[in-house]
Amino acid sequence: MSSNTGTPALPGTALAPGTAAPDFRLPSTPDQLVSLHEFRGQPVVLVFYPADWSPVCGDQTALYNELMPEFHRFDAELLGISVDGPWCHLAFAHDRKLRFPLLADFEPKGAVARQYGVYRSQDGFCERALFVIDAEGTIRWSYVSPVGVNPGADGILAALEGLAPKEKKI
């Protein structure tokens, strides 16, 4: 496997498909909290990324921003998560005109990333990891990309299609 192809859920670390997605409650803005269970009944795409402002994250969020209409076709909610604080997220989202929430896994630092098995304790930030969670709250697909490589969106779309076989392929 080349360094660019990434790895499916690192063995023994990232939560694997079939696992119940751990619930969480994290700030999406300095005065708002978002819980995973609020989205029960629709698919959720969790996008863990190392940091606001780093170049690869910028490309990745730009791509997902562009694809919001595609995610909405599956009634899916996309949530970005990093250890950056809510004020940092606010500035980043404003600068990049992001159309999806960024959650602050800030205090205790990386707690949610640890629950999902994607915290890099040696670095102090999380992996670049994707989870597709179905309407019942079960992880159906997970993927950990090399930290410097933008994982793109084809895997997410394929996983969402897997949840909704009636949805037409584009």
Next chain:
Amino acid sequence: MTTRSSTELTLPVTDRDHIQGSTEALVTLVEYGDYECPHCGRAHPIVEEIRQQFGDRLRFVFRNFPLTQVHAHAEAAAEAAEAAGAQGRFWEMHHALFTHQNALDTSHLVQYAGRLRINAAQFGEALSAHTFRDRVREDFMSGVRSGVNGTPTFFINGMRHDAPFDLPFLSEAIEGVMGSGGDQGRAAGQS
């Protein structure tokens, strides 16, 4: 369905595409690009050099991948290239856009079209009616499906080129595929 990470071109090159070079070419280089992206602007002369270097042995295909949330003029520019293409002047407009990346507002697009002596009314109508929006989106989604994660992204005989796009890297990768009779990309795609 846990391991999917596409690096293979999912939409084959057909006559729907804008193609420069011989149909007999051993190697097909496909670029997904954004006319307002500075990296794509930097890649433009490199692609020109690659085309000169390989001559008839290579054909080049350009597909649109406008990141419209980041680049305010990227969508209009992509539609403008397609509108010029509908009048047989795709590559001339393509070149004009990449060499004027800081002037891609509608008045400049119309100005470039004027220099190509194409039907101005038809061109203007295509822009205002967004005649080619679906076509641009089709390009974009085919890129997403093929693992395009930023611009520019190149595919050599259907396989994503993950090394840098500077001349030596791109040239070496193309030579590599040629050296294997053009089959290297296919073989790697099955691994």
